[in-house]
Each structure stands twice: as structure tokens, then as C-alpha cells.
Amino acid sequence: MTFKMLTTGYCLADESHVLRGGRRGVSVQCPARAALFEHPQGRILFDTGYAATHLFAAASRFPYKLYLRATPVFTSPEESLMAQLSREGIAPNAIHAIIVSHFHADHIAGLKDFPCAHFIASAEGLWEVQNRRGFGALKRAFLPELLPTDFAERATLLEYFTGPELAPFGPTHDLFGDGLLRLVRLPGHARGQLGLFAQTSRGTVFLVADAAYCRQAIRENRPPHPITNLFTDKGAAVCATLAKLHAFAAAHPEVLLYPTHCTETDP
Numbered sequence: 733m734t735f736k737m738l739t740t741g742y743c744l745a746d747e748s749h750v751l752r753g754g755r756r757g758v759s760v761q762c763p764a765r766a767a768l769f770e771h772p773q774g775r776i777l778f779d780t781g782y783a784a785t786h787l788f789a790a791a792s793r794f795p796y797k798l799y800l801r802a803t804p805v806f807t808s809p810e811e812s813l814m815a816q817l818s819r820e821g822i823a824p825n826a827i828h829a830i831i832v833s834h835f836h837a838d839h840i841a842g843l844k845d846f847p848c849a850h851f852i853a854s855a856e857g858l859w860e861v862q863n864r865r866g867f868g869a870l871k872r873a874f875l876p877e878l879l880p881t882d883f884a885e886r887a888t889l890l891e892y893f894t895g896p897e898l899a900p901f902g903p904t905h906d907l908f909g910d911g912l913l914r915l916v917r918l919p920g921h922a923r924g925q926l927g928l929f930a931q932t933s934r935g936t937v938f939l940v941a942d943a944a945y946c947r948q949a950i951r952e953n954r955p956p957h958p959i960t961n962l963f964t965d966k967g968a969a970v971c972a973t974l975a976k977l978h979a980f981a982a983a984h985p986e987v988l989l990y991p992t993h994c995t996e997t998d999p
């Protein structure tokens with residue numbers, strides 16, 4: 733199974749916010765990435781990153797425009813996942829399924845570009861945001877207009893994982909029963925956040941979504957600044973999940989970890 737990361741633009745964040753002890757007043761670029769897997773059952777996406785047309789429309793009105801004030805976004809229509817895939821000859825309807833790690837705007841902005849795709853998401857993750865509007869949505873970095881109106885009908889909503897344990901993250905959910913794509917829970921950053929453990933032609937990779945903002949945070953076990961708790965689900969769980977990732981990375985140096993917003997290139 734081949735695998736590829738695609739960057740759909742970036743936002744600027746203060747280094748001290750994404751990494752405890754980081755430099756204050758120094759802006760760092762946080763790319764919004766998505767992954768494409770060529771699984772034998774079909775093409776699978778992990779998140780969709782930014783999609784300028786949808787994102788800027790969804791954030792055009794108050795209070796949603798405050799989202800772009802909090803995280804200035806730099807992206808263009810040509811950088812959307814749909815446009816990048818089209819340039820590679822992959823039409824939107826050639827995407828079989830999209831795994832939604834969580835419902836923050838920088839992960840779901842491109843969902844509407846794939847009208848035939850099936851969705852795989854956490855049930856509690858969806859329930860947490862789907863009826864929120866205004867500041868209630870904004871506080872969860874959720875822009876309601878980005879969610880396709882038929883999302884629930886097209887989705888497999890996961891509640892309980894019953895597959896073999898992946899220590900220290902608990903039970904897994906094997907998407908196709910072949911061990912190639914296994915979901916784990918990474919609580920804290922967003923309700924029901926999902927990570928993806930994948931066996932690829934480049935070895936084992938672990939997409940950790942926003943459980944850490946960069947590999948350095950995992951290596952050094954440095955959580956984000958508490959100010960980011962304004963948008964996150966449970967601050968204590970962010971630290972607990974990061975500590976597990978830190979331990980896992982130390983015990984499994986052969987596994988490549990991919991935080992969505994990390995700028996580090998592969999070793």
C-alpha cells in the first residue's frame with residue numbers, strides 16, 4: 733500500500749503555543765496536511781486539510797471570521813487536496829473513503845470536494861460538534877458550513893473499538909480487516925480524535941493528527957501551551973496522550989510518526 737502526505741497550505745502560530753518552552757513572539761508555519769493511501773480496496777484519505785474556497789466562505793461571517801484572526805491561514809484554491817489530486821489524474825469520485833481524524837476546520841475544509849466518498853469518523857467526535865453554531869462551534873474550531881449536509885448518512889460512525897490492543901493506546905479498529913489501516917483513539921485535543929496506524933510500502937507509519945503539533949514535541953514530551961486549551965477538548969488528556977506517544981516513539985524508532993502540522997522532513 734503506497735502512501736503520500738500532501739500539504740494544503742499553512743497557518744501561522746506562535747512557537748510558544750505549539751511547543752511548551754518555545755520562543756514567544758516567533759511565528760512558525762504549521763502546514764495543514766492530509767494523507768493519501770492506495771489501499772487494495774480503494775483510495776483512502778486521512779483528513780482533507782484546507783480548501784481555500786470552502787474555508788474562506790465558511791469563515792466569512794461573524795463570529796466565524798474570528799477563526800482566521802486566531803490562526804491566519806495561507807492557502808489558495810490550487811493547493812486544495814482536490815486540485816492536487818486532479819493534477820495527478822485522480823478525480824474526486826475516485827476517492828473511496830475519507831477518515832476524519834477530528835472536526836477542526838483545518839482537517840475537514842475539503843470534505844465537500846468529494847461528494848462520492850464514504851466517511852469514517854468518531855461518533856462522539858461528530859455528536860460533540862454537529863449541532864453547534866456561533867461561539868459554541870468556534871470554541872471547538874468547528875465551522876459548521878464545512879460539514880457536508882449528508883455527512884451522517886455517508887458516514888460510518890465508530891463508537892467502541894474492539895480490535896487487538898496497540899499498547900499504550902488501547903483497542904484498535906481495523907478498517908478493512910487486513911491489518912493495513914488500524915485506527916486508535918488519541919483523546920485530549922478534540923473529542924474522539926482518531927489516529928491511524930498504517931502498514932505501507934515505506935514501512936509502518938502512524939498518523940497522530942493533532943495529538944502533537946510536531947515530532948519534536950513527541951521526542952521531547954513537550955505539550956502545547958495551556959492557552960491552546962481554549963480550543964482543545966481536555967487539557968489533561970492532551971498531556972497524557974502526548975506522554976504515550978513519547979513512550980511509543982522511544983520504544984518503536986522504526987515507526988514514522990506524522991503529526992498533521994509538522995514541518996520536519998522524513999529521515
Ligand SMILES: [Zn+2]
Pocket residue numbers: 834836921922942
Ligand atoms: Zn485540531
